[in-house]
Amino acid sequence: MELEERARDSADNCIACTSCVAVCPVTKANPxxxxxxxxxxxxxxxxxxxxxxxxxxxxxxxxxxxxDITCPNGVSVATLNMLERAKYYKAHPEKHxxxxxxxxxxxxxxxxxxxxxxxxxxxxxxxxxxxxxGMMGAMGIAPQRKSPRFATKYFREMYKEIKQPExxxxxxxxxxxxxxxxxxxxxxxxxxxxxxxxxxxxLMDDRFKCCGSPLVVGGYLDExxxxxxxxxxxxxxxxxxxxxxxxxxxxxSLMLKAEYTELFAQEEMAQAAKNVYDAFEFLTILAEKGExxxxxxxxxxxxxxxxxxxxxAQGMGMPAVDLLKEIGVNIDSADAGCCGMSGSYGFxxxxxxxxxxxxxxxxxxxxxxxxxxxxxxxxxxxxQIKHGTNAKTTHPIQVLAKAYEQ
Amino acid sequence: MSKSDVVVIGNGxxxxxxxxxSADQGKKVTLxxxxxxxxxxxxxxxxxxxxxxxxxxxxxPAQAVSAVADEHPYKKIGTQALEESVKFFQDVVAAxxxxxxxxxxxxxxxxxxxxxxxxxxxxPESMQGSKCFExxxxxxxxxxxxxxxxxxxxxxxxxxxxxxxxxxxxxxVDPHYQGARDLTTKDVAAWMDTEAGYAxxxxxxxxxxxxxxxxxxxxxxxxxxxxxxxxxxxxxxxPVVETxxxxxxxxxxxxxxxxxSALKKKGITVIENAKAEEAVxxxxxxxxxxxxxxxxxxxxxxxxxxxxxxxxxxxxxTMRDFGEAKEVxxxxxxxxxxxxxxxxxxxxxxxxxxxxxxxxxxxDATLRGVNESGNVVLxxxxxxxxNLSGYDFCFEHSGNGVALASAYKAAKA
Ligand SMILES: Cc1cc2nc3c(=O)[nH]c(=O)nc-3n(C[C@H](O)[C@H](O)[C@H](O)COP(=O)(O)OP(=O)(O)OC[C@H]3O[C@@H](n4cnc5c(N)ncnc54)[C@H](O)[C@@H]3O)c2cc1C
Ligand code: SF4
Ligand code: SF4
Numbered sequence: 001m002e003l004e005e006r007a008r009d010s011a012d013n014c015i016a017c018t019s020c021v022a023v024c025p026v027t028k029a030n031p032x033x034x035x036x037x038x039x040x041x042x043x044x045x046x047x048x049x050x051x052x053x054x055x056x057x058x059x060x061x062x063x064x065x066x067x068d069i070t071c072p073n074g075v076s077v078a079t080l081n082m083l084e085r086a087k088y089y090k091a092h093p094e095k096h097x098x099x100x101x102x103x104x105x106x107x108x109x110x111x112x113x114x115x116x117x118x119x120x121x122x123x124x125x126x127x128x129x130x131x132x133x134g135m136m137g138a139m140g141i142a143p144q145r146k147s148p149r150f151a152t153k154y155f156r157e158m159y160k161e162i163k164q165p166e167x168x169x170x171x172x173x174x175x176x177x178x179x180x181x182x183x184x185x186x187x188x189x190x191x192x193x194x195x196x197x198x199x200x201x202x203l204m205d206d207r208f209k210c211c212g213s214p215l216v217v218g219g220y221l222d223e224x225x226x227x228x229x230x231x232x233x234x235x236x237x238x239x240x241x242x243x244x245x246x247x248x249x250x251x252x253s254l255m256l257k258a259e260y261t262e263l264f265a266q267e268e269m270a271q272a273a274k275n276v277y278d279a280f281e282f283l284t285i286l287a288e289k290g291e292x293x294x295x296x297x298x299x300x301x302x303x304x305x306x307x308x309x310x311x312x313a314q315g316m317g318m319p320a321v322d323l324l325k326e327i328g329v330n331i332d333s334a335d336a337g338c339c340g341m342s343g344s345y346g347f348x349x350x351x352x353x354x355x356x357x358x359x360x361x362x363x364x365x366x367x368x369x370x371x372x373x374x375x376x377x378x379x380x381x382x383x384q385i386k387h388g389t390n391a392k393t394t395h396p397i398q399v400l401a402k403a404y405e406q
Numbered sequence: 407m408s409k410s411d412v413v414v415i416g417n418g419x420x421x422x423x424x425x426x427x428s429a430d431q432g433k434k435v436t437l438x439x440x441x442x443x444x445x446x447x448x449x450x451x452x453x454x455x456x457x458x459x460x461x462x463x464x465x466x467p468a469q470a471v472s473a474v475a476d477e478h479p480y481k482k483i484g485t486q487a488l489e490e491s492v493k494f495f496q497d498v499v500a501a502x503x504x505x506x507x508x509x510x511x512x513x514x515x516x517x518x519x520x521x522x523x524x525x526x527x528x529x530p531e532s533m534q535g536s537k538c539f540e541x542x543x544x545x546x547x548x549x550x551x552x553x554x555x556x557x558x559x560x561x562x563x564x565x566x567x568x569x570x571x572x573x574x575x576x577x578x579v580d581p582h583y584q585g586a587r588d589l590t591t592k593d594v595a596a597w598m599d600t601e602a603g604y605a606x607x608x609x610x611x612x613x614x615x616x617x618x619x620x621x622x623x624x625x626x627x628x629x630x631x632x633x634x635x636x637x638x639x640x641x642x643x644x645p646v647v648e649t650x651x652x653x654x655x656x657x658x659x660x661x662x663x664x665x666x667s668a669l670k671k672k673g674i675t676v677i678e679n680a681k682a683e684e685a686v687x688x689x690x691x692x693x694x695x696x697x698x699x700x701x702x703x704x705x706x707x708x709x710x711x712x713x714x715x716x717x718x719x720x721x722x723x724t725m726r727d728f729g730e731a732k733e734v735x736x737x738x739x740x741x742x743x744x745x746x747x748x749x750x751x752x753x754x755x756x757x758x759x760x761x762x763x764x765x766x767x768x769x770d771a772t773l774r775g776v777n778e779s780g781n782v783v784l785x786x787x788x789x790x791x792x793n794l795s796g797y798d799f800c801f802e803h804s805g806n807g808v809a810l811a812s813a814y815k816a817a818k819a
Contacts, residue, residue: 019442021590022654028596031585038587057586069679072441072720258700273701315679315698322675326408335670 003270007076007262008083014042014075020067025338026060029357033060036067036077058085060354062342063217065254065313079262086221096219099140103344104218107210110182113150120150142352148183148383155185159204162192168201172282173238173245175231177252178210179379187379190401191248191279197293197404198286203243207234211247211255214344216263228260232272239275246277248397250311250377251343253278257314278311279397280319280377287323296328297403303331304371305396306362306385308378309338320377320396327403331375336362341384356388363388375399409707410436410675412817413695415682415735416714416722418443420791420809422665423491424712426498427817429672436706437674438697440681441720442662444805446654449625450661451516452495452506452528452810454488455480456803467527467807468510477764477796480804482771483811491814492528502664504631506530515539517622517649519555521563524650527807530657532627532635537645538564541620543573547611548624550580553588554652555624564622579610594626595656598634608641615642625651631664680704682715682735690785692736710786712816713738714809717766717792733767736787738775741768741795766795773816788816 020036021027027035034057058081067077089096102109113119127147130136137143155176172195180187192202208231212224235245235256247253256276260269277285286292305321324331340358345351366374366389374385374393382393412428414421417439425437454467455474464470471480471488480488492510499506506528508514513525517535538544544564548557561574581597583589597603615621625648628634639646651657669676680698687693692711696703713735715722723740725731731740742765767789770776775783791809792799799805 017447018653019446022446022592022659023442028592031583031587031593034587070442254700276701312678314700315677315681316704317675317677317680322408 001267003261003265003267006265007079008265010075011042011080013073014071015073016042017072019070019072020075020077023066023070025064025066025340025358026062026354029340030060030354033057036061036081055084058088060351061085062338062345062351062355063213064309064338064342064345066309066338069309069313076262079259082216083221083263085219086216089219090221097140099348100218102139102141103347104214104220106182106214106344107178110150110154110178114154120152124149137349140349141347142349142355144352145347145383145387147347148179148379150182151185153185155181155188156204156206158185158189159192159202162189164192164196164201168196168199170200171203171243172200173203173205173235173243175208175211175245175247175252175256175276176204177247177249177379178214180249184379184382184395187248187395187397190395190398191246193401194279194283194397194404195246198283198291205234205238211252213251213255213259216255216259217343217345221263225264228264228269231256232260232266232269235272235275236268239272244277244282245275246279246282248279248377248395249379250278250308250314251380253281254310254314278314278316278319278377280323281314281316283400284319284323287326293404295403295406297406298328300330301372302370303329303373303375303399304366304369305331305333306336306339306366306374306376306381307333308376308381309342311377320375324375324396324399327400329399329403332369334362334365334369336365338362339381339384339388341380343380346380346384355384359384359388366391409709410434411708412436412710412712413438413706413708414712414714415695415697416443416716416720416791417441417676418714418716418720418791418809419445419661419665419806420716420793420813421712421714422662422669423495423810423813424714424790424817425669425674426665426672427491427494427814428712429669429674430494431817433710435672435674436708437669437676438680438682438695438706439676439678440698444716444720445658445662448658448805449516449533449650449655450530450657450659451514451526451533451650452492452508452806453525453799453803454492454510454527454807456513456525457801459802461801463525465513466511467513471510475796479769479794479797479808479812482769482773483808483815484771487815487818488807488811491811494814495810496528498668499661499664502631502668504530504660504664507534517560517564517647519560519624519649519651521560521567521649523567525803530635530660531632532646532648533650533657534645535647537647538568538620538622541572541645542618543575544568544620544622545575545577545611545614546622548576548578549589549594549626550578551583551589552594552624553590555591560622560649575614577611577614579607582606590654591625591651591656592629592654592659594624595629595634598626599628599630604634604637608638612642615644617644619644621646622649623647624649625656627656629656629660629663631660677704677706685711685736685787687736687784690783692784692787695735710788711736712788712790712813713767713793714790714813714816715793717794718762719792722793723766731765733775733789733793736775736784738767738783738787738789739777740765742766763798763800764796767793768795772819773812774819788819790816 346355411433
């Protein structure tokens with residue numbers, strides 16, 4: 001059922017204060033971008049007679065949400081941008097590039113490779129060769145980057161081999177998200193360890209699809225809607241059984257908690273959102289109830305933390321940093337704004353320069369910090385950090401899992 | 407989230423200063439932020455009192471403040487707290503390498519973005535308009551493609567203010583801008599932060615610089631504190647003055663960044679996008695605030711709360727039905743002269759204060775909300791900034807001054 005309050009109507013709350021323009025990282029890095037106020041709220045309010053009319057620079061928005069974080073009037077600026085973008089591509093499907101197609105549909109590629117013997121190994125070799133021969137650029141993908149490699153075993157396969165302790169009475173359902181599932185499954189393994197140590201059995205449901213974030217950014221809104229409907233139905237099924245759904249990727253959790261409802265304004269989505277938690281949000285709730293496993297870390301290894309914009313947009317501070325500090329980890333937040341990657345954004349050849357310019361402040365802070373590792377909840381932020389610095393990266397759940405092991 | 411000593415609600419000038427003063431008292435502070443405060447709008451200058459009740463220009467803010475009406479926040483705050491707050495602020499920004507000049511005993515003069523003069527009390531080094539007074543020649547720098555800065559008009563107006571015995575020269579700098587959108591001062595400031603941009607600018611202006619001159623520029627001297635200002639003054643060998651600006655105001659953003667950096671050093675936790683929605687009250691005390699969070703509110707416990715949510719202008723006070731104004735988070739009593747005929751003074755730029763602008767939370771001398779009989783409503787909840795009743799910041803030019811002094815007093819209490 002359609003909700004009465006729709007994010008798409010929030011453009012009317014805009015008072016043109018320009019706070020969003022002041023903080024938009026793309027506006028700062030790229031003089032061709034006309035900025036959130038103009039392409040979002042103002043453009044939306046013009047109600048062009050021709051549905052397909054388009055502000056050209058709108059394609060430069062990365063959906064990083066810094067505008068939303070800063071808007072004092074509750075305008076869902078980034079979502080307005082994404083809705084406008086979708087409208088345009090619906091009218092002009094031919095404008096989608098090969099890179100849009102690939103970067104928005106990585107989940108299809110991942111599934112296909114899994115079904116072919118040695119598919120992933122071959123694909124990884126293929127990527128190495130492709131990168132070496134400069135084929136990425138021809139496909140519209142930033143040739144400077146190393147594409148994330150497919151894990152030889154996805155998390156969904158590893159999960160089946162994990163022996164969870166007998167007799168765990170409490171359950172949570174894990175939403176791994178594409179990056180953890182196919183590129184960085186060790187994060188999922190660490191999550192299971194942490195939850196088990198706290199008395200929770202971790203469930204998986206193979207019906208889950210990609211959260212749809214890359215589809216939205218690519219302008220494939222109808223496909224994103226079908227993913228949303230699929231995932232929301234599953235989440236609500238588990239809600240009925242009082243089983244919470246947890247994500248370790250902050251872009252996935254933002255999508256499930258907020259963006260579905262903003263984009264599509266359906267009551268079931270708002271309902272499902274109540275049953276979704278970011279991993280450290282959930283662990284913090286356990287800690288507040290005195291139910292979190294106690295552990296103390298006595299190592300002076302220094303960590304630096306990067307807060308993903310999609311976590312900052314969730315309005316709950318930095319639960320991972322607070323929790324890790326609490327157990328004695330020497331960790332400090334870099335506070336250096338957006339890393340510039342924004343999921344698939346920075347992989348586009350034409351966004352590469354903007355992406356690296358945005359990230360430079362963070363790279364400088366990391367390089368100057370002398371930290372042993374960079375901790376960050378988002379997989380593509382970690383890719384960007386590895387690309388822009390020589391630092392090693394890790395997910396906070398891996399730090400906690402390690403603390404539990406000692 | 408473990409319990410804090412103090413939770414500050416609101417991240418405008420009043421909120422950031424409340425947090426800093428509280429932390430300076432050794433308190434564990436959490437700041438709930440939503441939006442970016444008025445920083446991108448105001449020029450990051452601290453007006454204490456520009457005009458008195460009769461609309462007369464104030465020459466000595468300290469003196470004028472001691473003569474304000476009883477309802478005025480300054481009366482409740484007291485001159486001692488005001489003086490201490492000014493010192494505190496100047497120490498904080500100086501420690502961050504971004505000193506503000508001025509004192510409570512005189513006004514500083516700003517050149518506005520249209521070339522008029524206006525008083526303020528504390529200003530960054532780059533905005534000391536009074537440097538123009540002694541100069542024999544003002545070199546006005548325009549920027550090709552810059553939106554909303556008409557250098558010829560600035561020159562014309564400034565000549566009216568400062569007299570025709572000075573020489574006014576206009577120079578237009580070409581930033582070689584290739585982008586597709588209108589150029590803002592923020593874009594030009596970012597260009598000045600690059601080595602190439604800075605060198606390009608200097609090469610186009612240097613020929614006009616020299617002894618006895620002042621270079622007047624829009625707000626473009628870099629985004630980071632006064633780094634570019636110091637460099638360029640040394641290089642050009644004469645004073646350089648920035649005007650006030652259209653939003654997004656570069657100096658407002660500089661001040662915000664500098665204060666946020668000070669907050670971080672003090673270990674203050676800032677929660678972004680965390681709109682305070684409801685208070686948990688036990689007896690005559692608040693114990694927690696529920697705020698922000700997509701989907702579910704997070705709870706922030708504390709012993710003390712400071713509400714710096716910006717009043718009517720920033721959503722701290724709302725009025726659903728006429729006459730039913732209320733402070734949003736704690737429901738503190740709001741006083742206003744809610745008679746429709748008196749509410750708005752139809753002459754927008756009139757010589758009278760606007761009734762609606764004076765609407766705010768009724769507080770006592772401790773800056774806690776009080777009911778009509780003058781009794782404190784919530785013992786541990788203090789009010790700061792534009793939430794306060796009894797003044798029209800726009801009419802009297804006292805916005806950031808009241809924010810600063812009330813923040814200081816609320817935090818010290
Ligand atoms: C255009 C303009 C120009 C000005 N120029 C000057 C000038 O040159 N000099 C001067 O001294 N003064 C100036 N002022 C006045 C000055 O900016 C303000 O009086 C002063 O800064 C107010 O500070 P504040 O912190 O009380 O409020 P604000 O700056 O409004 O900050 C309040 C903050 O609280 C947030 N908030 C609101 N509700 C909640 C909630 N429920 N939970 C969490 N956060 C919340 C708001 O989003 C906002 O970020 C100007 C004002 C305007 C509008
Ligand atoms: S989502 Fe990010 S890039 Fe897009 S307008 Fe907002 S701040 Fe700018
Ligand atoms: S911050 Fe919000 S209100 Fe201000 S210009 Fe942007 S969208 Fe409009």
